[in-house]
Amino acid sequence: MEIIRKNIKYEVPIDLKFYNTFWKRFKGLMFKVKPLKQEGIIILPCNSIHMFFMFFSIDVIFINDEQRVLKTVNHLKPWRVVTPVRGAVAAIELPKGTIQKYDIQPNDEIHY
Template sequence: MKKTTLKTPNGQAITEVFVADTPWLRLRGLLGRRPLSHEQGMLIAPCSSVHTLGMRYALDIVYLNKNNKVLKITRNLKPWRSSACRGATQVLELAAGNSTHKQIKPGDILTWAN
């Protein structure tokens, strides 16, 4: 799985972003994986909705358009729930509370650091 770094407009970074861009990686997502740290995330593309069926921990879900603009944030999505965003083309999954910790908000444009 590919890894990259994303930066927020305020200079915060998520240094270890796993990219799920194949059908198998998108299907698996974070199932069966350890909880994310505050320096990790999973970018799923293409994607406009997620579920936490089978998950054991909550996530923050950041919906992005094709230009990496934050369209919506679903904070603390608990296990066995779902969420979606019209217009999103990719989703950044973060540890619960990390979108607040990294000060990510709708309208922000995330940039690739590599």
């Protein structure tokens, strides 16, 4: 995954998998016991998420159709909900602490 900010590319060593079918989007990370490590998922299309039946916290990035960050959510805990994000077409679920570690901010461009 790459972050582009002010025409400068930053590599983020995280392997992303696409969850773009009904069943993959429906299940997401539910019931996964071990926290994410150097991996994440892109749920497409998606403009909101829930953390029901989750066993660990994650970071979430919502992006628009230009792959620009609209909203970041740090350390989202199990049994929480993120309401719809206007303009979002995808949610990227990442290991807890990723947003802070790589200083991911609104308007950054995400390439996967």
